Amino acid sequence: xxxxxxxxxxxxxxxxxxxxxxxxxxxxxxxxxVVIVGGGAGGATVARHLAEKAGGAINITLIEDSxxxxxxxxxxxxxxxxRDFASITHxxxxxxxxxxIRKVTARAEEIDxxxxxxxxxxxxxxxxxxxxxxxxxxxxxGSVPGYSAELAxxxxxxxxxxPQTQLLKSKIDGLKNGDQVVMVAPPNxxxxxxxxxxxxxxxxxxxxxxxxxxxxxxxxxxxxxxxKQGLFAExxxxxxxxxxxxxxxxxxxxIKGVDVEAGAVETDFDTFSGxxxxxxxxxxxxxxxxxxxxxxxxxxxxxxxxxxxxxxxxNIFVIGDASIxxxxxKSGSAANSQAKVVVxxxxxxxxxxxxxxxxxLNTCWSxxxxxxxxxxxxxxxxxxGAIASTSSFISQPNESxxxxxxxxxxxxxxxxxxxxxxxx
Amino acid sequence: xxxxxxxxxxxxxxxxxxxxxPTFSFAESGVEKTTPDMPLGEAIGQVLAMPGDADxxxxxxxxxxxCHQRQAANHAIPVIDGLPREYFVEAMLEYKYRLRDNSVMQxxxxxxxxxxxxxxxxxxxxxx
Numbered sequence: 314x315x316x317x318x319x320x321x322x323x324x325x326x327x328x329x330x331x332x333x334x335x336x337x338x339x340x341x342x343x344x345x346x347v348v349i350v351g352g353g354a355g356g357a358t359v360a361r362h363l364a365e366k367a368g369g370a371i372n373i374t375l376i377e378d379s380x381x382x383x384x385x386x387x388x389x390x391x392x393x394x395x396r397d398f399a400s401i402t403h404x405x406x407x408x409x410x411x412x413x414i415r416k417v418t419a420r421a422e423e424i425d426x427x428x429x430x431x432x433x434x435x436x437x438x439x440x441x442x443x444x445x446x447x448x449x450x451x452x453x454x455g456s457v458p459g460y461s462a463e464l465a466x467x468x469x470x471x472x473x474x475x476p477q478t479q480l481l482k483s484k485i486d487g488l489k490n491g492d493q494v495v496m497v498a499p500p501n502x503x504x505x506x507x508x509x510x511x512x513x514x515x516x517x518x519x520x521x522x523x524x525x526x527x528x529x530x531x532x533x534x535x536x537x538x539x540x541k542q543g544l545f546a547e548x549x550x551x552x553x554x555x556x557x558x559x560x561x562x563x564x565x566x567x568i569k570g571v572d573v574e575a576g577a578v579e580t581d582f583d584t585f586s587g588x589x590x591x592x593x594x595x596x597x598x599x600x601x602x603x604x605x606x607x608x609x610x611x612x613x614x615x616x617x618x619x620x621x622x623x624x625x626x627x628n629i630f631v632i633g634d635a636s637i638x639x640x641x642x643k644s645g646s647a648a649n650s651q652a653k654v655v656v657x658x659x660x661x662x663x664x665x666x667x668x669x670x671x672x673x674l675n676t677c678w679s680x681x682x683x684x685x686x687x688x689x690x691x692x693x694x695x696x697x698g699a700i701a702s703t704s705s706f707i708s709q710p711n712e713s714x715x716x717x718x719x720x721x722x723x724x725x726x727x728x729x730x731x732x733x734x735x736x737x
Numbered sequence: 738x739x740x741x742x743x744x745x746x747x748x749x750x751x752x753x754x755x756x757x758x759p760t761f762s763f764a765e766s767g768v769e770k771t772t773p774d775m776p777l778g779e780a781i782g783q784v785l786a787m788p789g790d791a792d793x794x795x796x797x798x799x800x801x802x803x804c805h806q807r808q809a810a811n812h813a814i815p816v817i818d819g820l821p822r823e824y825f826v827e828a829m830l831e832y833k834y835r836l837r838d839n840s841v842m843q844x845x846x847x848x849x850x851x852x853x854x855x856x857x858x859x860x861x862x863x864x865x
Binding site for chain 2: 362449646649650653656657666667669672674677688690692694701705706707708715719722723725726727729730731733734
């Protein structure tokens with residue numbers, strides 16, 4: 314608000330007390346508004362870190378339709394019996410009470426980029442100076458012919474954590490010796506590259522622990538190869554001999570579709586029947602990002618490598634699974650890292666603070682069997698306008714039991730760390 | 738775990754001076770800013786001589802604190818708030834030179850330049 318305008322206001326009010334009251338209102342109105350859509354690894358991290366940096370100078374609104382958030386990462390450990398559901402479920406109380414963040418429990422229905430406001434499913438209209446979209450993924454159910462959102466109640470995907478994860482767990486617990494599990498793995502790009510294969514390990518672990526070693530887990534994969542393949546193959550052979558069968562497209566010839574009622578997945582090569590089907594379909598950016606016009610033909614959102622700012626709108630940042638973040642995988646760890654870059658740019662945009670070169674990091678932890686953890690990860694930077702890896706690491710085959718146990722312990726510490734980083 | 742502390746430092750500097758250290762690859766992408774073909778002792782001295790930009794350190798540290806939380810009791814990942822500058826720089830460069838044995842930290846340090854390390858050391862040493 315310019316001084317001329319303020320003087321005009323004061324003159325209009327014509328009283329000292331009134332002028333003082335008005336200047337107080339002007340100050341409150343002068344505070345910038347940041348609205349964050351999605352309260353997961355990307356959105357919650359932005360909310361908490363921005364609140365810490367801005368110290369009340371920015372109004373922060375977090376729009377997330379669940380009351381409590383179940384992390385997709387470590388949900389396989391719940392399936393394996395290593396964690397209970399409560400331990401992977403987190404509330405927003407500290408973000409609300411300790412950090413002064415306004416949590417709106419609703420869906421973001423529509424974003425008006427011209428008026429710079431978000432309309433929620435509860436009918437509220439929330440204005441923004443800067444918007445952060447971290448809506449995660451939407452599943453493209455039709456990518457596996459015969460599958461649908463309704464049929465996911467029988468053949469769960471469990472690729473968005475919550476009731477689906479609990480449903481899959483109860484179905485795993487109901488398996489009998491000799492039963493077959495059929496997983497349809499997703500095509501690239503998808504959330505959590507090693508996730509399907511850690512899940513296979515965790516299902517095998519629980520079956521083996523119950524003595525159900527005549528069970529088999531068949532993975533029908535649309536991909537020729539997958540993340541940490543050598544390490545998973547080594548672990549399956551070592552711990553679960555004869556229990557896991559993985560088929561790539563050069564063997565099954567293509568996944569034709571699923572008959573959920575009949576418990577069968579049809580491929581070019583054969584039909585695979587299972588007492589339990591776990592269908593993980595293809596994925597795209599959360600629908601709000603697409604309906605706002607921020608995605609490209611890939612179904613994900615192009616962003617500036619230096620800031621995670623949408624290439625379609627300077628006032629909007631897109632992070633996490635919904636974004637096209639160059640060489641970075643879609644993971645909670647990546648989203649958390651991207652959030653830090655976004656906070657720096659939000660502060661620079663709104664509070665005129667300094668900007669430094671963006672740095673990103675990702676680590677994907679997987680558990681193969683009790684105390685046998687493996688990891689893959691990398692550092693990333695802006696290399697000629699694209700997010701590219703600058704250094705990387707991966708667990709090695711035949712590592713000692715000590716190294717693998719330490720990697721598992723590190724992963725548990727990482728989980729405690731990142732969830733505190735997100736939720737305070 | 739090959740850990741290096743105190744007096745071993747001198748010994749190692751000599752050893753690595755002889756063997757012309759980095760046989761591993763730095764600078765995979767051109768982002769790497771350090772000149773790691775100097776002996777470790779010299780690298781430590783160089784970083785400690787830099788003042789370290791605390792604002793830059795505060796930004797860079799946001800990456801560290803995902804894992805290195807303050808309330809990290811009973812963790813496989815240590816608390817790094819308040820570490821003395823000298824110790825911090827020495828430990829981080831030991832990761833960079835592959836003398837400390839954690840692949841996550843080695844990868845992080847491979848992509849971190851001297852200026853960035855000085856900034857982080859200034860930031861974390863000032864933290865309670």
